Amino acid sequence: MEMERDKREENVQEAGLAERHGDTLHSEIDLADHHDATTDEVLEEEHIDYSHFTKHELANLVKDLAKEDNFKRVDNILREVKPLYDDMREKEKAEALIKFIAAGGIEEDFEYKGDESDLVFDANLKLIRDRRTNHLRQQEERKNDNLRRKQELLEKIRELADSQNSDAQFEQFKELQKEWKGIGPVPSAQAKTLWANYHALVDRFYDNQSIYFELKELDRKRNLEAKVELCVRAEKLADVEIIKDAIRELNELHHEFKHIGPVPKDDKEVVWQRFKAASDAVYAKRDQYLQKLQQELHGNLDLKAKLSDDVQEYSTFDSDRIKEWNQKTKDILEIQKRWEVIGGLPRAKAKEVNKKFWGAFKAFFNNKNAFFKKLDEEREKNLQLKNELVEKAHALKESHDWEKTSNELKVLQQRWKEIGPVPEKFREKVFKDFKDACDYFFDQRRTQHGKIENEQADNLRQKEEICTILESHAAAGTAAPEVLKDLQDRFNAIGFVPRKDISTIRNRYHEAVDKFVSHIQGFSEDDKSKLLLENQLSDLKNDPMAERKIYQKEQAIRKKISKVENDIALWKNNLEFFSRSQNAESVRAEFNDKIKEAGDHLKQLKDQLKLLKTI
Template sequence: MDLRDLAQDAEKMSSDAASTPESSVNEEVACGVTVELTGYSENAETTTGDVAGEAKEYTKETVIERLVTISESDGSEISRDEVSKLKQVFYNIRKNELLAEKQAFVDQGNEESAFAPMPDSMEQQMYELLNIIKNKKAQYIVRLESEREQNLQKKQAVIAELNSMAEDTDNVNRHYQRFRELSQEFKELGEVPPTAQTEIWRNYQLAVERFYDQLKVNKDLRDYDFKKNQEIKQLLIQEAEKLEDASDVVMAFRRLQELHDKWREAGPVAKELREEMWTRFKDVSAVVNKRYQAFFEERKAKESENEQSKTALCELIENIDLSSLSNHTAWEDATKIILKAQEDWKKLGFASKKVNNQLFARFRKACDEFFAAKAQHFRSLRETQSENLVKKTALCEKAEALKDSTDWKKTADEFVALQKQWKAIGAVDRKQSDAIWQRFQNAADYFFEQRKKNASLQRKSEQAALKVKQGIIEELKQLSLEATDRESSIARYRQLQSEWNKAGHVPFRDKERIYEAYRSEANRVFDALDMNRHKSGMANFVSGIEEMSDDKNRLFRERERIARALEQKRAEMKTYQNNLGFFNVKSSSGNSIMRDMERRMKRINDDVSSLEEKLRLIDSKIK
C-alpha cells in the first residue's frame, strides 16, 4: 500500500467520524420513528381497491396455500405486508360469500334480520396459520434482538481497540493496516439495538477521528479527497432540500434516511467547511423530520380519537339489554342501532396498533352476540306464532260455524267470548296476521250484521203489531153492546181476541200499557155481553159428550185427552206458584207483572176446575 491509498482511506474514515456527531440527534429521532412507521405499515389494512384487485387473483384455497408456504418459511423471510394483504383478501372473499348466503336465505322467504352465518372451517385454518406465522416472526425478532446485542458488544470491542491504537502516537502508521481491518469489521457487523445506534456511531467516529488526528498524510491527497467529498455532500444537500416540500411525508422521510446513509459513507471535507455543510444538511433534515413527526403526532391524535369512538360504539352495543327486547318492534329498533353503529365503525379510521385489533374483536363479538340472540328470539317467536296460528284458525272455524245462527242473544255472547280468547292469544306471523284476522272478523261482522238487520225487522214488526193492537183496542171501544147486536158483537169480540193473539209482540216499553188498555176494554165488553166462557164451553162439551155416549172408545179417548190436559194445567200452575215465591216487587212495572201472573193463575185454576168437571161427566157416562 502506498501513501496515496493510505491518505484516501484516512480521509474516508475521518469523514465518517465527522458526520456522526452532527447527525446523532437527527438519527436518534429518525430511528425511533422509523420503527413506528414500519410497524404501522405492516399492520395497515388494505384499501378497498387493493383488496378487490387481490380478490380477483386469489381464492380462499390459494390464500390458505400461500399462508401455509409462509408459515413453513424462516421468520426473516416473512413479510407482514403480504400476510396482512392475504388476510384482507380472505375477509373480502368471505364477506362476498356471506352476502350471497344472506341473499339466498332471504330468497327462501326468511327474514333478513334472522340470518345467522354458518361457520367456515377455512377461516379457522387461516387463524391457526396466522398464529404460526406470528410466532415465527416473534421468534425471529427475539433472535434479531439477540444478534443486535452481540453486534453491539463486538462493535464496542472494536472501538476500544481503535482508541488503544490512537493512544499509541509513536506507532500510528504501523497500526494503519489493523485500523483498516477494524474499520471493515465494524462496517460488516450487523445492526445494533436502535437505542444504542447513535451512541455507538458517535463513539466509533470519535475513535476514528482520534486515530486520524495522529496520522500524518500527504496534504495534497487530503485536499483532493476533501474536494471530491464536498461535491458529493453538496449534491446530497440539494436532494435533501427537494424533500422539504414533498407531498408524501413518509416517502420523504425514508428518502432522507437513505441520504443520511450516503452522507455517512462520504468522506470528510475541509475542516473549515465541515460545520457549514453539516449545518445546511442538518437544517434540511430537521424540516423533513419535523413534518414527519407532525404527521405521526396528528395520526396518533386521530388514532386516539378513533380509539375513543370505537370504544364508545362497543359500549353502546354491549349496553343493549337483550332481556328487555320482548317484541318485534323492540328488536328492530335495536337492530337499527347495531347497523348504524356498524356504518359508523366503517367510517372511522384505525386506532393505535396495540388496541385496534382488540377493539375490532370486541366490536365483532358484541355484534355477533346480538344477532345470535336475535336469531334465537325469532326462531322461538316463529314457533310460538305457529302455535298461535293454529289456535286462531280454530277460533275462525268456531266463528264461521256460528255466523248463520239466529239465536241472537246466545250467539252474540259466544262471539264476545271468542273475541276475548282471540285477544288472549299472542301474535302470528305478519304475513298471515291480516288474513287470519280478516277471516275471523268477516265471520263476526256477518253475524252482527244479520243480527242488526233482524233487530231492525223486529222493530218494524213490533211497530206494526202495536198499530194492529191499537186498532183492536179502538174497535173494542166502538163495539156495539146493544142486545140486538149481541150475537154479532160476541162473534166480532172473539175474532178480535184471535187477531190480538196473532198480532205478535209490541215494543217492550209499550207492552204493559197496551195490554192494560186491551184488558180493560176486553173485560168491559165481556161483562157487558154477559159471556161466561166456562158456562158456554161446558154447554158445548155436554152436547158433544151426548153425541158420543154410544161409542165407548171415543169416550175413553176423550177422557185420555182431558186427563193429559188436566195434568199439563196442574204442572203449569205449580210452575207459576214456584216462580211467584221467588218474585220480588220493587216497581210499578213489577206490580203489573205480578197482577198479570195472578190473572194467569186464576185462569189456569178455572181451567183445572172445568177439566175436572168434564172428567166427572165422562166417567158418569162410561159407568
C-alpha cells in the first residue's frame, strides 16, 4: 500500500511539472507548428478549373494522380473531378438508354458498360483509394509504435532520474535523449502530454544531479552553442530565393531547435528571441512574396474578367447557316486559347469568373448542338420525301410505256437531287432502293433494243480477250506494270456488256489482274498492293456511280484506320498495367508484336487513303 501511495504521489508530481513547463514549452514550438500548418495553404498551387475538361482528359488526370504520394492534394482534386466525371457518365448512360429503347429494346434489359475512359477512370480511382488506405494505416501504425517507444523511454528516463548517482549515469541520460529525438511523430492526442512529461523528467534529472552540476552546465553550454548555430542557419535563409525551399528548411530547423536540450537560464530567452527573429524575417519575406503573387493574380483577374465579358455575346448567337456557326466556333475557341494562356486567379474570385466564362462558352455549344439537332430533324423530313419517291419509282418500274415512263422517272430523279441530305444511317439503303427501281426499268428498256444487245455482246468478247492476254502474260512470266496500264485503259474504254455477264466478266478481269500483278518480277509486296489499288481505283473512276463508290471506299478505309488506331491505343494502355505485373514478359512481348503489326497495317491503310485522294 505504501509503494502504491508513493507511486501515485510521483505521478501527481510529474503532472504538476508538466503543467508548469507547458508555457515555456509552447514558446519554443508553437511558432513552428503554426507556420508549418499554414504554409501549405498559403503556398498552395494555382487552382485549376476542371469543368471544361473532356472525359478522356479527366481519366488521364486521375491516371496521373494515381502515381502521386501527396494524398492531400490528390483528395482536393478528386473532390472537384469526380462529380464532373460522374455527371458526364450519367448523361452518356441516359443517352445510350434512349437510343436502346428507340431501337426497340426494353429498359429492364439495358446494360451500360461505358467506354475505355470509364475503365481507366475507375481502375485508377480504386488504385488511389487502396494506396491512400494503405498509407494512412502505415502512418497510424508508425505513430502508435513511436508512442509506445517514447513511453518506454519515459520510464527509462524516470528510473535514471531517481537512481543513485554514478559516473555513467549522465552519458546514459544523453543516449536516451538522442534516442528520443530520433523517434518520429506520435498521435496528436498524446503529443502535448508526452512532450510535457518528457521536459518535466529532463528537468527532474538535472535537478537531482547536483553532484554533476558542472556537467549539467557544460551540457547546457553545448546546447546553447547548437542553438546559436541553428540561429545562424536560420538567419541565412532570408537570402534564399525560392520561398518554398526556405520555409521547408526553416521547419526542419524548428524541429532540431525544439529537440535540443536546455540552455543556461540567462541565455534561454536571448537565444529564443534571436531564433524567432530569424524565423520572422523568413516569414516576412514569404508574406511579401504572397503579396506580390496576389497582385499578379488580381492582374489576371482583370484580364479574365474582360474575356468573360467578351464571350457573353456568343451565348445568344443564332444563325441558320452552317458556315456562320463554324466561323463563330473558330472565334470562341480563339478566345479560349487566350483565356488559358493567362495564369491563375484569386481563390475568392476564381469560381465566379470561371462560372461566367464557361457558362457562356457552354451556352454557345449547347445552342450549336440544338441547331444541328434541328438539321437532323430536317434530314428526317428529307428521308420521308425520298421514301415517297422510292415508292413511286417502284410503282413505275414494271411499265412498258418506255418513253412516258422514262420521262416520269427522270422527273423523279431530278426531284431526288433537289431534296437535301438524309440521316447517314439511311443514306445507303434509301439510295439503293431508288436506284434499283430506276435501274430495273432502264435495264428492261435496254433489252428491247437488239443493237444494244449486239454491241454489248461484242464488248463482252473484247473484254474476254483482254482477260486472256492478262492470263497469258502471267503464265509466260512477261508481266510488267506498263503492260497492265495499257490493258487496263483498253478494258475501261470498252462499253457495257450484257447485264447477266457483268459480274462474271468483272470477276474474271479482277482475278486476271491479281494473277498478273503477282507474277511481276522485282516488285515488293507493297508495290504490288499499290499497283492493285491503282487498278481498282481506275475501275471505280470509270463506273457510272464512281463518285459514290469512291466515297464509300474512302469511308471504309477511314473506318479501318480508326479501328487500328483504337486497337494500338488500347494495347499500349494495357502494356502500362502489365508493366506492374510479375511474370508478364511473354504477354508484353505478344502485345508489342501486335502493336508493330498493327502499325505496319496502319501505314498501308494511310498510303491507300492518300492514293484515293488523288482521283
